[in-house]
Every structure is written in structure tokens, then in C-alpha cells.
Amino acid sequence: MEDTRSDGVEVDGLELFRSMLRIRLLEEAIANRYPEQEMRCPVHLSIGQEAAAVGACAALTSEDVIVSNHRSHSHYLAKGGNLDAMLGEIYGRATGCCGGRGGSMHLFDRSVGILASVPIVGSTIPLAVGAALTFRQRGQGHVSLAFLGDGATEEGVFHESLNFASLHKLPAIFFVENNLYSVYTPLHDRQPDRSLTDYALAHSMPSDHVDGNDVELVMHATQKSVDKARAGEGPSLMVVDTYRWREHCGPNFDNDIGYRSVEEYEKWRRDCPIESFQSRLTDRGILDSTLEEKLRAEIEAEIEASFEAAQSAPFPEPETARLRVYA
Amino acid sequence: MPENNERSGAQGIQEALDLALERDPSVFLIGEGVADPKGIFGTTTGLIDKYGSERVIETPVAENGLTGIAIGAALLGQRPVVIHQRVEFALLAMEQIVNNAAKTHYVSDGAHTMPLVIRLVVGRGWGQGPMHSQSLETLFSYIPGLKVVMPATAEDCKGMLLSAIEDNNPVVFLEHRWVHYVKANIPLGYLKTPIDGPKRLWQGDAVTVVSSSYMSLEALHAAKVLSAEGCDVDLFDLRVVRPLNLEDIVSSVKRTGRLLVVDTGWKTMGPGAEIVAQVVEHCFDSLKRPPQRLGLPDHPTPSSRSLASAFYPRAEHIALALGDLAEISSAAVGRAAEQLSAERQAHPIDVPHPTFQGPF
Numbered sequence: 025m026e027d028t029r030s031d032g033v034e035v036d037g038l039e040l041f042r043s044m045l046r047i048r049l050l051e052e053a054i055a056n057r058y059p060e061q062e063m064r065c066p067v068h069l070s071i072g073q074e075a076a077a078v079g080a081c082a083a084l085t086s087e088d089v090i091v092s093n094h095r096s097h098s099h100y101l102a103k104g105g106n107l108d109a110m111l112g113e114i115y116g117r118a119t120g121c122c123g124g125r126g127g128s129m130h131l132f133d134r135s136v137g138i139l140a141s142v143p144i145v146g147s148t149i150p151l152a153v154g155a156a157l158t159f160r161q162r163g164q165g166h167v168s169l170a171f172l173g174d175g176a177t178e179e180g181v182f183h184e185s186l187n188f189a190s191l192h193k194l195p196a197i198f199f200v201e202n203n204l205y206s207v208y209t210p211l212h213d214r215q216p217d218r219s220l221t222d223y224a225l226a227h228s229m230p231s232d233h234v235d236g237n238d239v240e241l242v243m244h245a246t247q248k249s250v251d252k253a254r255a256g257e258g259p260s261l262m263v264v265d266t267y268r269w270r271e272h273c274g275p276n277f278d279n280d281i282g283y284r285s286v287e288e289y290e291k292w293r294r295d296c297p298i299e300s301f302q303s304r305l306t307d308r309g310i311l312d313s314t315l316e317e318k319l320r321a322e323i324e325a326e327i328e329a330s331f332e333a334a335q336s337a338p339f340p341e342p343e344t345a346r347l348r349v350y351a
Numbered sequence: 352m353p354e355n356n357e358r359s360g361a362q363g364i365q366e367a368l369d370l371a372l373e374r375d376p377s378v379f380l381i382g383e384g385v386a387d388p389k390g391i392f393g394t395t396t397g398l399i400d401k402y403g404s405e406r407v408i409e410t411p412v413a414e415n416g417l418t419g420i421a422i423g424a425a426l427l428g429q430r431p432v433v434i435h436q437r438v439e440f441a442l443l444a445m446e447q448i449v450n451n452a453a454k455t456h457y458v459s460d461g462a463h464t465m466p467l468v469i470r471l472v473v474g475r476g477w478g479q480g481p482m483h484s485q486s487l488e489t490l491f492s493y494i495p496g497l498k499v500v501m502p503a504t505a506e507d508c509k510g511m512l513l514s515a516i517e518d519n520n521p522v523v524f525l526e527h528r529w530v531h532y533v534k535a536n537i538p539l540g541y542l543k544t545p546i547d548g549p550k551r552l553w554q555g556d557a558v559t560v561v562s563s564s565y566m567s568l569e570a571l572h573a574a575k576v577l578s579a580e581g582c583d584v585d586l587f588d589l590r591v592v593r594p595l596n597l598e599d600i601v602s603s604v605k606r607t608g609r610l611l612v613v614d615t616g617w618k619t620m621g622p623g624a625e626i627v628a629q630v631v632e633h634c635f636d637s638l639k640r641p642p643q644r645l646g647l648p649d650h651p652t653p654s655s656r657s658l659a660s661a662f663y664p665r666a667e668h669i670a671l672a673l674g675d676l677a678e679i680s681s682a683a684v685g686r687a688a689e690q691l692s693a694e695r696q697a698h699p700i701d702v703p704h705p706t707f708q709g710p711f
């Protein structure tokens with residue numbers, strides 16, 4: 025059974041599932057191998073947040089662009105970024121998407137519209153607005169989508185970007201993954217009691233707020249925003265609720281250090297975006313354990329091959345570090 | 352009679368923007384005031400009428416945001432020209448400039464280019480005070496990946512801006528407010544002056560002098576008056592603070608054995624300090640005298656013309672420093688400095704000296 029997007033494109037539910045599972049299995053593989061100390065750069069794993077990335081990117085074409093942040097793995101893979109180039113980058117190899125110059129926090133892939141990921145909170149939001157401005161100036165019908173976290177809504181540049189995009193009715197979508205924490209500081213210690221969608225009122229644009237762990241809800245809500253953007257109706261703010269299962273930075277769980285409760289974690293853990301969607305697809309009769317195992321095996325083989333490729337790839341030559349400072 | 356194409360630095364900039372907008376549809380202007388009636392000191396006047404609000408984009412007061420928006424556009428191959436009426440406004444955008452603009456080409460291993468120009472105006476005079484008159488070239492030239500240009504002449508205002516717009520790197524274009532008034536017979540039409548390094552403004556063997564922006568005009572004036580006293584200096588207008596190309600300057604110091612650097616901003620940690628360091632590294636054995644430096648003293652710019660009177664080094668101070676370095680009689684230096692001082696005292700200290708407006 026296929027699901028139809030509002031623009032008539034049919035989306036394969038199995039493909040959404042496969043995409044989320046692929047992100048999960050890759051992130052778990054990174055976590056498992058991280059103690060080998062061969063991935064020598066910080067990693068911000070997106071385990072638990074897969075539905076947000078996959079749902080949002082399912083509403084985009086390869087010519088639409090996204091920008092991302094420090095927690096970019098899920099966005100990169102969901103938008104179609106090259107897996108070998110991603111792992112090559114995390115392993116610091118010449119085959120990496122940045123040739124080993126960026127590490128995990130700078131994933132990009134021009135060929136599929138992943139414009140930039142950078143680890144300064146809020147920094148890429150105006151880049152998405154600039155991309156939307158360019159699409160407008162060139163008369164192209166593409167849209168840009170900025171992935172950002174709840175913390176980024178506290179940055180001045182978030183508001184500068186929304187204001188400008190709204191003023192010019194640019195085809196931009198500001199996609200907030202609210203995972204409740206900025207590193208270890210909860211949202212309620214950082215912002216007054218209000219909905220994050222209220223920011224849209226201030227900047228005179230529509231907003232939507234959906235369960236970020238329901239990939240289909242996210243996809244359909246994003247599609248509505250994309251439709252508005254393509255129709256020249258301007259930007260939208262989307263807020264989706266989700267949860268980072270593991271520590272802010274690194275491969276471990278950190279529910280023991282005292283900034284959040286085990287009960288809270290368990291509640292979100294039970295709301296696993298992949299398990300719940302698997303049940304739904306099973307109920308619809310399009311996924312069973314045999315197919316799930318087949319998918320899983322295919323993905324695991326792909327990931328294993330990609331790890332092998334990354335680890336056997338050459339390092340960039342040290343003397344090349346001084347090159348390409350200027351174009 | 353010579354052909355009179357005399358126009359100011361500000362007019363040169365306006366012409367450059369007009370020509371760039373006309374020639375390349377990917378060029379656009381963005382900034383606070385680009386479309387307003389004053390048109391950024393006349394440098395964007397008329398362009399909104401000619402090119403419309405899609406390409407001459409008036410903005411909200413959001414320096415960091417608009418800089419990031421321009422960077423996003425440049426990532427897709429547009430050629431934005433960001434304009435801030437004061438250098439200090441760009442301090443709100445340093446995150447975008449230092450991180451995204453400067454590093455995108457490098458981090459992407461060359462996949463991305465950053466064809467971005469950031470025009471920043473350095474204020475001076477009429478009591479601009481501590482936050483409207485800083486020459487902050489050091490902040491930008493510290494960052495690998497940025498190019499930093501400081502034109503001193505009206506021709507360079509036009510020619511180097513056109514080159515900056517064609518450049519595939521982020522170029523910080525620092526315009527001294529008083530260079531906007533400087534006049535020259537600027538060539539008509541498309542004029543591309545390479546962003547490749549210093550330009551010799553006066554030739555001689557007495558002392559090598561390196562100055563930039565408005566201070567190059569003060570230095571040139573001092574050089575002319577000293578020449579009349581039989582002392583010819585080798586004067587270079589630095590023009591490009593990053594990437595720093597000191598080849599001609601090192602050759603010159605090997606010949607003269609003497610070096611004076613004149614900064615537009617603060618002396619401490621200024622580009623002059625880097626120039627002295629590199630010259631000493633490359634031609635220590637040629638030096639006959641310790642290099643000398645002029646620049647602003649270590650305090651903010653005061654507003655009152657009384658407090659500001661001793662703040663900016665002037666041509667007379669440059670002449671005195673050169674007299675100290677060069678083999679020239681103290682009487683000759685005294686005459687030169689006295690003449691320069693008398694000329695300057697005939698005019699208020701807080702407005703540009705009419706003698707320095709050219710054409711040169």
C-alpha cells in the first residue's frame with residue numbers, strides 16, 4: 025500500500041520505514057564502533073529522532089535544499105546524502121564529503137541539495153533563507169528547509185531569518201526538532217511557558233505542530249508547508265516533538281548524570297518512531313517479520329561495506345591541509 | 352586640456368555596482384539603506400530605480416541575518432554584495448563572516464565557492480566617536496579564507512570593487528569614509544583592477560613606506576613634500592591586507608634598508624606589525640635601522656575634536672618619522688613638517704583635508 029502526498033507523488037511506506045531503520049542501524053553501528061577510537065571527531069547521534077528527518081525529507085525533491093546543524097546524520101541520510109562520503113568524513117579520510125576537513129558536524133552533499141551543516145547553533149538558518157531568496161530571484165520553484173533544534177529558536181538570527189523570509193514571502197520552511205534539551209539544559213529553564221509555534225505569530229507566518237515521532241504525520245505536515253512555499257504563499261514554521269535517546273555528544277546513554285529522569289527517557293523510548301511505524305505497516309499488511317529481517321540484513325550489509333570502505337580509504341596527505349583556502 | 356573624467360571614490364563605487372549589476376544577473380546588493388534616499392553615502396544612488404527591489408534589497412535591521420542570507424545565496428552561485436554603513440555594524444555578523452563565509456570553501460574541500468563581497472565603511476571625523484570610526488582590518492585579516500581590500504584611490508574604489516565582485520572568495524572591502532571624497536580621472540566603463548597586492552605610489556631609495564587606505568594619501572602628501580627637499584621615498588599603498596603579498600616590499604627594503612609602516616587603525620597588533628615581522632624575517636641583514644611604525648594610540652576614538660586632535664597621525668608626523676629614518680638633514684625635515692602642519696592647520700581637523708582629495 026502506498027501513501028499519496030498532497031502533490032500527488034506516491035510515497036512508499038516501506039521506503040519511509042527503510043530510511044528510518046537505515047539511520048538507526050548506522051547510528052548504532054557508529055555508537056558500537058566509537059570506542060575503537062578510530063572515528064576521531066565528536067558525534068551527535070540522532071537515535072530517536074529518525075522520523076522527523078525522514079518525514080521532512082520525504083516531502084522534498086532532490087532539487088530542494090536543506091541546511092542542518094551539529095546533529096546532522098539523520099538529515100544527511102534522509103535527504104539522500106552519500107553514505108560512503110559520510111563515514112569517510114567521520115573517519116577523517118580523503119574519501120569523506122569534506123575530504124576529512126570537517127568531520128561529523130560538517131556533512132554536506134551538493135548533488136542532493138544538502139547545502140551545509142555546521143555546529144554553531146542557528147548559524148545555517150539564514151543560509152536557508154538565502155537559498156530561498158535565490159530560488160525566487162531565479163524564478164525556480166524549489167524550496168529550502170532549515171533543520172534546527174529548540175535551542176536555535178533562542179538565537180537572534182532565528183528571528184532575523186523568519187522576519188526576512190516572511191517579509192519577502194520566501195519559499196523557506198523552518199523545521200524545529202524540539203527534543204526538549206539544549207545539551208543538558210531543559211527547555212523550561214530556557215524559555216517561558218509558551219508554544220514554540222507562537223514564534224510564527226510574531227513573524228506573521230503559518231505554523232504546524234505535530235508528533236515528531238510519527239513519520240507520516242511529519243511528512244504530510246511538511247508537505248503542506250512545501251505546497252504553500254511552492255505556491256508563493258511564503259514560509260512556514262514547523263515544530264515537531266521528539267527526543268534524543270543518547271547523550272548530547274558521544275555514543276553513550278546519560279540518564280544517570282541527573283539532568284533528565286529515567287522515567288522521561290522510558291516514556292519516549294516506548295514511543296520509538298521506528299517500532300510504532302513498523303506496527304502500523306504490519307497492521308496494514310505490507311510488512312512482516314520476514315520482510316523486516318530482509319530489509320535489516322540488506323541495510324546491515326550496506327553499512328558494513330561502508331565501514332570497511334571508510335576504514336580502508338586513504339587519509340588525506342598532510343601537505344594538502346594548506347590547499348584550497350582560496351578558490 | 353586633459354580629458355576630465357574626474358569623479359570621487361564614492362562615484363567610482365556606484366559605477367562599479369552599476370556595471371556589475373548590468374553585466375551579471377547573479378549580482379545583487381543587500382543591506383540597510385541600499386535603497387534609501389541617501390544611498391549609502393551616494394554609493395548606491397539610483398540603483399534601486401534601475402534594477403528593482405529584487406536586486407537592490409533593502410533589509411530589516413538584522414546584520415547577522417542578512418549576512419547569512421547573502422552567504423546562502425552565494426552558496427548557490429549568486430554574487431551578493433552586502434553593505435554595512437559602518438564597520439561596527441558588521442560586528443553583529445562576525446559569526447557568519449568568520450565561520451560560514453571564510454571557511455565554506457575550505458571545509459567543503461573546494462566543492463563550494465563563496466562569491467561574496469562585504470562592503471564596510473570606516474568612519475572618521477565630525478565627532479563620529481568610539482563606535483562609528485574604527486578601522487578594524489585586523490579583525491578580518493586575521494581570518495584565513497577572507498580577502499581584505501582597503502582602497503586608497505578613487506580608481507581602486509571602482510576597479511578593485513569590480514574585481515571583488517568577480518572573485519569567487521569572500522572579500523571584505525573596507526572603504527574609508529574620507530576615501531569616498533577622493534577624486535581621480537577614473538577610466539569610464541568596466542575597469543578591473545586585480546586584487547593582487549601593493550601598488551607603488553612614489554618611487555625612491557631613501558625609505559620604504561607601507562601604508563593603507565586614507566593613510567596612503569597622508570603618506571603620499573608627505574612623500575611629495577619631502578621630495579621637494581631632495582628625499583624620495585619608496586611608498587607602497589598596501590591595498591590588500593589579506594592575502595598579504597609583500598614581495599615588492601621585501602625587495603624594496605633590501606634596497607633601502609629602512610622601513611616605515613603606517614596603519615589606518617591601531618598600531619598595536621595592526622597589519623603594520625605583521626609587515627614588520629615578515630620584513631625582518633626576510634631581510635634582517637639588509638636593515639640599516641630598526642623599522643618604525645605609526646598608527647592610532649591605544650585608546651578608543653574620542654568624539655570631541657579637541658580630544659581627537661592628536662589621535663590620527665598626519666602627513667607631518669609621517670614626514671618626521673621618515674626624517675628620522677632617512678639620511679636627510681634635520682633642517683630639511685623641519686621645513687617639510689612645518690609646511691605640512693601649516694597646510695593642515697588652515698582647515699578644521701575633523702573634516703577631510705581638501706589638498707588630499709586629488710586628483711593625484
